[in-house]
Amino acid sequence: MEELKDNSLHLTADKLAEELHNMDNFNRFYEDFQVLAASHDVSLYEFKNNLVQAVNKGNMETNLRNAIFHWLRNHENNQQSVIRDEITSRESLDYLKKAQITWEKRIQKSLESLCKEIGINSSCYRSRGDQEEMLQKWNELSTYNTSLERLRPVYAPKDFLEVLFSLHNPNYRMISDDMIWDFTYLPxxxxxxxxxxxxxxxxxxxxxxxxxxxxxxxxxxxxxxxxxxxxxxxxxxxxxxxxCREFLKLGAPRSLRGRLWSQILGSNAKSSEYDYLELKQRVLHYDILIDKLITKDVQLTACNDDQYFVFEDVLYQIMLCFTRDTGVLSVFNSSTSRPILMWLISKPLKETTYPSNGIIPFHGFTMYAAPVCYLFNDPVPLYFTFRAFYQRxxxxxxxxxxxxxxxxxxxxxxxxxxxxxxxxxxxxxxxxxxxxxxxxxxxxxxxxxxxxxxxxxxxxxxxxxxxxxxxxxxxxxxxxxxxxxxxxxxxxxxxxxxxxxxxxxxxxxxxxxxxxxxxxxxx
Structure with missing residues (x-):
């Protein structure tokens, strides 16, 4: 029995070591580890023992514990041994799979119909003048001119609710039409x-x-x-x-809430200004229909709310960057839903995920981000904390x-x-x-x-x-x-x-x- 436990621990350690190599903050962690190994606290003669002691003294142990914490959360292995191969938690009920596929087709059809209605392409290159104007007004995007009069949301929450009401378990025989509105028959x-x-x-x-x-x-x-x-x-x-997670159970002081959220979500390790600026460049380079939908949504929701209208400009920034973030596609790994594929105008013409993050915003989508604006003055940690909350x-x-x-x-x-x-x-x-x-x-x-x-x-x-x-x-x-x-x-x-x-x-x-x-x- 002891031998089996030892083997299990060894396999678990190997699995974790392999996964840590794929984490966003591995390079920074490895560099810190190298600096620690080369420090005066670690002797060549007692290298292993000294290194372990040095790790325990400093922040390395905490950083390692944080990395394992986030890996376990992301893989949702609460009841499974981490040494097993990852079991993708895809949908097991066929009628729900079919309903999601049908819903996605309906969204795509609505998107294509919207393009035809207002006479624009789903995506195109921005002109040089448009890029320069947008860059100049990046911190005041509320002054950036764009025509939104004929635009409507692709769908609203009430449309999605009607889809949920239409779900029917084929293994359940309805007794009367009066039960159609009830969810009791869904197992x-x-x-x-x-x-x-x-x-x-x-x-x-x-x-x-x-x-x-x-x-x-x-x-x-x-x-x-x-x-x-x-x-x-x-x-x-x-x-x-x-x-941090245990601390948060008794409430968060306002001055610490942003840091606590970032630490729990792991967004502090991902808050790279370089990555954010790259997303910004993608926004400046391409003009897509989703940009207009996002702008319209900010105007209809946050701008009409006396608690959030002051965040209008920063909401434009982070929501437009969000549409270009391919890292968000990871949410589809454990889901039967699939991002929409559309033909983009490029050289050559190609079919690709639309938008880049795979998410078509509904009416009110901006309100996932608006409250997070209270936590940060800097749009970079604000963006990555919002993204992590959405993905989780x-x-x-x-x-x-x-x-x-x-x-x-x-x-x-x-x-x-x-x-x-x-x-x-x-x-x-x-x-x-x-x-x-x-x-x-x-x-x-x-x-x-x-x-x-x-x-x-x-x-x-x-x-x-x-x-x-x-x-x-x-x-x-x-x-x-x-x-x-x-x-x-x-x-x-x-x-x-x-x-x-x-x-x-x-x-x-x-x-x-x-x-x-x-x-x-x-x-």
Whole structure:
């Protein structure tokens, strides 16, 4: 038995060493290791022992632990031995595969039809004059002239919701047409409230949790001292990724949030200004239809929000760079979805991924990036943190899959929590033929961005990172409906329900979540 354990450890070490060579920060790590090996602290006669001691003394051990932490997260081997070959978690349900393929064809058809409507090519070279103008106005892209009057989004969240409603399990026989709107017949396993309480037990039991105070905490309150203590502890932990994640479970001080997020997501190792400038050059070189869609989306969403309009120029920069980033294509490695292929005008004419990152933005897509603007003054770490967050979480919210963190799984989780623990609201909706998902879908697909106050939203996203799960989104959606239950039971149409929920500015996210997790929801 001991021999098998030794072999397993040896194979695990070999696998990790091989994978570390492929990581973005390997060259920097290897250079630091060489410098350490050549230092006076390492003697030639006791080379191995001295080197191990030197690694343990400095930051090398922390850097190595961070690298392994990010590798494990990226490969999602929580329950699998790392010595096994990577098992790609592609879609196992055929009818969901077909639905995703059909949806992608529909998006491509909509994109091609949009090109014909407004009479432009999907891509073309920018003229020299256009390049110079864009470069000159790069920091003030809101002044860059582009015609957007006839432009419309390729699709909106409500279009995607109708696709989800049309999903049908071929192994399930519908009893009546009344069940078409229900997700119960889709055999996806989601957590129960008891399992969620166990998963978020630290959140449920925490007393000193930053963000639990009222929205108008006065100066000199106890939170001020608590936040100061958290800042001191955060300064000690912010270089260590696993510690950062644990630290974040009790909330993030505003001054440290950007560094904590970057460390947990691993974006601090990827924040290369050279890579960012290369993406910028690609934007300057090519003009694509997606640029106009992004510009239109920023204008329709962030620019019309009094919390985000000040970030208009930087949002143009990072979202345009995002469309050119081929590194984002990695999200397709573990998915049945495929990027769209289109013919690009070049010499020679060629068919290639469109856009370069493979992502067609929907109406409101910009709101994945807007809240991150509060964390950074520099667009480089801002961009890479947004990209890492998208690759880790947000890409699942506009794809059809059976993954428990996918939008379908989150919708089913919301539905089952509401049905089992808020039966009065559920029955009220049913009696008035109102689908509960229609009420909250816009919250779920955008991660509540644009609906909560920025500070409350960032507290919510802290919990996503700390617990590495999007399940907090449907949990919060149920908590909000429960909190507004008395008012909801007084109205019986979807527009009236939406009007009751249009203003969430008075809500304290962590208080609602903690209240829901501490005990049974009262009915």
């Amino acid at each position: 996806l396993k989601v957590k129960t409230l008891s399992e969620l309480r166990y998963h978020y037990k630290d959140l449920a039991t925490a007393d000193l949790l930053l963000g639990l105070s009222t929205l108008t905490t006065g100066a000199g309150s106890s939170l001020s001292q608590g936040e100061q203590d958290r800042i001191i502890r955060g300064e000690e932990a912010h270089q260590d990724s696993p510690l 979480y947000w890409f699942r919210l506009h794809k059809i899959s059976s993954h428990p963190q996918g939008i379908l799984g989150l919708c089913i989780l919301f539905q089952r929590l509401l049905q089992r623990h808020e039966t009065k609201i559920w029955s009220h909706f049913m009696s008035n033929n109102i689908h509960p998902i229609r009420v909250v879908f816009k919250w779920l697909i955008k991660g509540f961005s644009g609906f909560l106050l920025p500070e409350q939203l960032l507290n919510l996203w802290d919990m996503i990172l700390a617990y590495d799960s999007l399940e907090v989104l449907p949990l919060l959606a149920v908590a909000i409906l429960s909190f507004r239950k008395d008012n909801l039971l007084q109205v019986n149409t979807l527009p009236n329900i939406e009007s009751l929920l249009v203003d969430l500015s008075s809500l304290n996210v962590l208080s609602l979540l903690q209240f829901t997790l501490k005990g049974p929801i009262k009915m």
